[in-house]
Amino acid sequence: MPTYQFRCPGGCPDFSAIYPMADVPGQDACPRCAAPARRLFGAPALGVGRTAAMQLQDRTRASAEHPDVVQRLPGAGRRNTPVTTNPLHRRLPRP
Template sequence: MPTYVFRCGRGCPDFTEQHSMATAPADTPCPSCSGQARRRIGAPALGAGNSSGMRVQDATRATADRPDVVSSLPASRRRAPVTTNPLHRKLPRP
């Protein structure tokens, strides 16, 4: 659920409440003076937090914006033989 910031009209400090987006009220009672506090419109808290989930999400998003630069083709390697038994050389090949 998103966090909404509310500001009271009587000079009380801002406070936050969590509501679902469908039921977010425009006004809510102030916890300090029980007056009406209006919901503020502010910047979303994107990128906040230092959890491993946020780091993975940031790294995934960075690959779309800043992909790794490749300066040369990867070195080709010969395929190793599957078997070393000489009798297997007579078998039909695909």
């Protein structure tokens, strides 16, 4: 459920309350002075969390905006040593 911020007109610090999206009130009672506090409108807390999925999404977004710059060309040519030591792989077609 979403968390909503409220501001008391009596000067108490802002407080938060959790309500379902369908039942959120425009006012809530202040927990300190019980005055009717108005709901504040702010940015939604989208993308909050340090899960593996969120970290992957952040890295993907960062690479789109600031891609890595290639400093030099990768090594050219084939290796001198075989990639595999399995004799059955020798029969496979080569590119």
